[in-house]
Amino acid sequence: MASASSIDETLALLAQGDYVADRPLATALFLSLQLGRPLFLEGExxxxxxxxxxxLAETLGRRLIRLQCYEGLDVASAVYEWNYPRQMLEIRLAEASGEADRDGLGQDIFREQFLIQRPLLQALQPQAGGPPVLLIDELDRTDEPFEAFLLEVLSDFQITIPEMGTIRAPQPPIVVITSNRTREVHDALKRRCFYHWVDYPTAAREMEIIRRKLPGIEDRLSQQIVAFVHELRSRDLFKLPGVAETLDWTRALNTLDCLEITPEVINDTLGTLLKYQDDIAKIRGSEAAGILAEINARLAAARS
Known part of the structure; x- marks a missing residue:
């Protein structure tokens, strides 16, 4: 599918890549694609x-350009920097040949061939398959000055390089920004985007995710897994398991040839679901056995 001209087609586009989305998410994505606005996704x-x-990159046949954010991210890492070793080599070669002209050389070393393009600048360049998908991942890990710099990029899809001028994208990239909400992102940036909160999936949708991502898993095992994970998400834990952890646990149980979950299996594999020792200690043992007993009773009642 080359594009999506409706919300239903957007759902189908995501399904084509085995992504099980709900309609509100598909609506936000559809509007983002149609109106050329960045999509800001927040959630755990x-x-x-x-x-x-x-x-999106896979199903639309576009290049994926990813900017992984972190504390201290600067322009040199996110946008561009000059290749100083090559510039110095050019200067020395010119001096050695006796052709060094200070003014001309000053212009020559600030040409595109000496420019190292980082993700944001790469995303503004023409691409053979069409505008790329630019993923600005975990924006909340950066600081406010970098957010302020992004405003020019997201408003006009252009970047100003003092030595070369302003570079504009011939066609805006498809921009997806994510945040785990470890801090609040400034309103000025959010206003330039369509916003959607990505929540934990319902049990039915999480079952469908397992079926699509890991076909061949027995229904009873999948039901136990999803029910157990959803029960954990209702507990007071430091870090609740996400869909990624659900899939990791399913893969682990499948690798161990488990046909159903037992208290012993939970104790042995809890580290694939929970990533903090305090959380593991809180659930392991009698607590896990009690949760599993309740789940099995509910599943048995549903089948009868």
């Missing part, structure tokens, strides 16, 4: 925000 870690950009 592991709920599938980053995957949306990957699926």
């Amino acid at each position: 870690a592991g709920v599938g925000k980053t995957e949306i950009a990957k699926v």
Whole structure:
């Protein structure tokens, strides 16, 4: 599918990449694609925000350009920097040949061939298959000055390089921005985007995710997995398991040839679901056995 001209087609586009989306998410994505506005996705870690950009790039046949954000991210890492070793080599070669002209050389070393393009600048360049998908991942990890710099990029899809001038995208890239909400992103940036909160999926949708991503898993095992994970998400834990952890746990249980979950299996594999020792200690043992007993009772009642 080359494009999506309706919300239903957007749902189908995501499904083509085995992404199980709800209609509100598909609506936000459809509007973002149609109106050329960035899509700002916020939610807990592991709920599938980053995957949306990957699926879009795959199903639309576009290049995926990813800017992984972190504290201290600067222009040199995100946008561009000059290749100083090559510039110095050019200067020395010119001096050695006796052709060094200070004014001319000053212009020559600030040509495109000496420019190292980082993700944001790459995303503004023409691409053979059409505008790329630009993923700005975990924006909340950066600081406010970098957010302010992004305003020019997201408003006009242009970047100003003092030595070369302003570079504008011939066609705006498809922009997906994600945040785990470890801090609030400034309103000025959010206003330039369509916003959607990506929540944990319903049990039915999480079952469908397992079926699509890991076909061949027995229904009873999938039901136990989803029910157990959803029960954990209702507990007071430091870090609740996301969809990524659900899939990791399913893969682990399948690798261990488990046909159903037992208390012993939970204790042995809890580290694939929970990533903090305090959380593991809180659930392991009698607590896990009690949760599993309740789940099995509910599943048995539903089948009868």
